[in-house]
Amino acid sequence: MMSSLFLYFVSYLVFQQIQFVFGGGGGWNNGSFRIKLIHRDSIESPLYPGNLTLEERFSRLHQQAKAHEMQMVWAKEAAADAKTQKRRLQTNTTIGTDQIQAQVLFNGYYYLASVGIGTFDNQLGYMPYWLMIDTGSNLIWTQCEDCDPCFEQDEPFYPFKTSKTFTHIRCGDYPGCGPPDDCGTYYGTEVCTFYEGYVDGQVTKGPLAKDRFTLQSSLPEQKTEAVTDLVFGCGMAQENFYFENVEINQIAGIIGLGLGPRSLVRQLGERVQNRFSHCLQPWYHGKVPSTDLVFGSDAVFHDGQQVFTLPLINHPLYYYLKLEDISIFGEKLRQTFPPEASSFDIRQDGSGGCLIDIGSPFTSIQSPIFEHVLFPMAAYFSRYELYDKNPDFYYCFKKKPEGNLPFPSMTLHFANGVDFEIGPNELIMDLNEYFCIAIRPQLDPTAPTITIGNSWQANYRFVYDLNANTVSFAKENCDHFGQ
Template identity: 30%
Template sequence: MAFIETLLSLISLLSSALLLHAAIEGPKPITLSLIHPFSPHSPFYPGNITDMEKIDILIQVTNARIHHLFSMMRERNWNGSSEVDDIVAIVQYTGFYFVAQVGIGSFPPFPGRNEKHYLLMIDTGSELTWVQCEECNPCFPLQQPNFPYKRSQSYKPIPCGDPTCPTPNQDCFQSFCGFKISYGEEDPPTSTAGAIIKETLTFPSNFGGTESYNNLFLGCGFKNYHYEFRQPNKIGGILGLGIGDTKNLPFLNQVGKKRFSYCLLNSEHTNSQLCIGGAKMVGPQVLSTPLLRGPNEALYYLDLQDISIQNIRLRLLGSFSGGSAIDSGSPITFLLPNVYARVRIGFVQYFDRFHIYPYDSGSRPRDLPMLDLCFPNPSGFDRYPTMTFHFRGADLVVQPDGIFAFGRNYFCVLLKSGPATMIGAFQQTQHKFSYDFELGDRRQGEIGALRFAPQDCGSPASDFCG
């Protein structure tokens, strides 16, 4: 279990966890290369594990994610703001998130690059970017020295009560602008507290250049309790890509970007891509649906209206009244119990016509993944169905590779029943998604638009932000 818990805290996003190498040139968008967590090139490579073990890791990551998000709704910190609550889950309890190499601070007169580099997990549900700093007590294990904030020439403290402090005065850390993070249901809880400072962040380019952003809000984690990491731990903190509910704290706003996009691949041998900024996504295949706020402010919500299996509508109208989230932190899609039951029946009915029947408790082999709906896989069978999510104004058609996990002689449906509907990362593969906050009708409660289109996510990233 120690290996699994540590892996859950280290590997990153969408059925393909990822290491990001930033590539920024002058005023251009930030282009990032995403490395699959199970790739030997990943710093979190788990070694030679079986396909079933990989699937079980995905499932445990998803269970942990949903557990965190809905305990978080019951116990809010930071005066009800959820963007910081979500940070702890990313570091401690979830996997399959982007990991970015980010330069922090300024340390002349050393030759060449004068920033210090840290791997930060990217969280699309968090405004706050933070790193563990020197003088922390207690600290979570970190392979490199904690960030020496006082020695950085670009470090600027923010006094408690200063009008530029983006958090309430009750969250002050000693005499400085501060933040607090707590995971709601664990006893004792995993938690972080610290000061918010202003610093310079620098992204290394794949082509040898760099781009720096000055005077950004950065959290210094000084009190970090009950983190469990397998040594050596390489994660130093969080890079927040959420929009939150404030204007000046989100990273996107601070660096002047109005959108971000990603294209995810479930292959362990080819890099995926992420872009912060870039041009508006257009093209004949591009579809658009509104981004909405929902019950959990840490998540992006969509108006999901129905689901189809191989073009057969399940007629689920009215089943998504609580909203449907799209979550890059959940590898597998969750569906409300009544929705999952209907979808399950739909898959069973589809395969019944081919005389393929699901395993029951008596016939189920012992070496199957921890998924509810699994079938024997007949030799030569290739008529697997698509699954379509019908959003307002746009249909996301998921191909079989994004629906099923295939073993040597079985296949399983990568869906789970849960307390909410969340479209997970595995079902987002082989599409480019763009979260565009310049779009959307604010009068209708829209915070932006999600644009997407099918794309070969393994293709070169040279024009990905174009």
């Protein structure tokens, strides 16, 4: 059942269902817009599962974190050796019975965006679809008519032949598309093609194309904004995509929000000044958090905030930072690390480094640094009885009826003397009868040394400026997101 952790639809999708919200009626005119992110477990979500206990909610998040980490490692390896990975996928596109069962078990972790594609003479003027949101991939794609094989979906496969704004991309007319590996013949024309594979053998392929995408607003006036000539994949063959036992599948494809040139973020580009920001609400106290993902000129800090800025380390897929040390109880820990694990830098083979990621719920740290980070906290809580009924975290402790010690905080020390504090409510997961140190061990030696998950980013505003290649942050009460 370990393969259940690697399933694509569980794996590295960003943690919210989204609607596109354009502020102030300006849309592209003022170079900004907002995406309202709604967690699938929120009562606002059409996927609302009903009331969940804290244990159920955190267990679901933990399984998502495992799968997300595996998919990101796999995607990084695939990017490093794309041709080898493509050949491997072409000869290994089957999925075992245990994987299908696990897909049913864990398929609750996908998130959706409502978008319109194309230009038609129907009442809407476009074809409406639900697409999944993926922070780690770099392509937008949907199933198209004439696909074979396909997975079942509620809406008709995209009728690209009758869209007034659909155009194929001829071979050689798009960066990164050239013969023979990235071209193919569809409907008598040699065009650019795509081939996307995922860790458990899911595959989609077909021609690359351009079309008009209409982004839906949740504002009362139901404003929409259109993006013309958006590059996307017209999926003509989808294999091994399985869904949980639902009467009607509404998923039609993927929106990639990674750093590659075909992702939504990169294609919006200078139209939104290559910048975006978020302010994540905390998970504790049973909340199901929401936030705004803000693009463009509105992706700024408020007056009076103390802002810290860090350079991003160049990477084709993800956001890496220069971490220098970690301290707990005022003591820096790096001096206690063994020599072979004394650096947080990215290694020559691409492993290691400090990754900041909103797609992973929890923070993970590679061994043996993981043990050295947890040891001071385990010693601090040594008078508590271990709670061994939670399989998701390494250290959990039973609460004492007579009262408990205050939870500690942690500080991450970055380059240029910049410190980032993780508060007690983010460092410790406080449940009804017990509490856990909310750090996961990362056992894959090819993974980042530390992945800063979204729970540690709560109550901070982050602004990513891809033109300046920086990320800035400041403390903020994110319960009032979007304000």
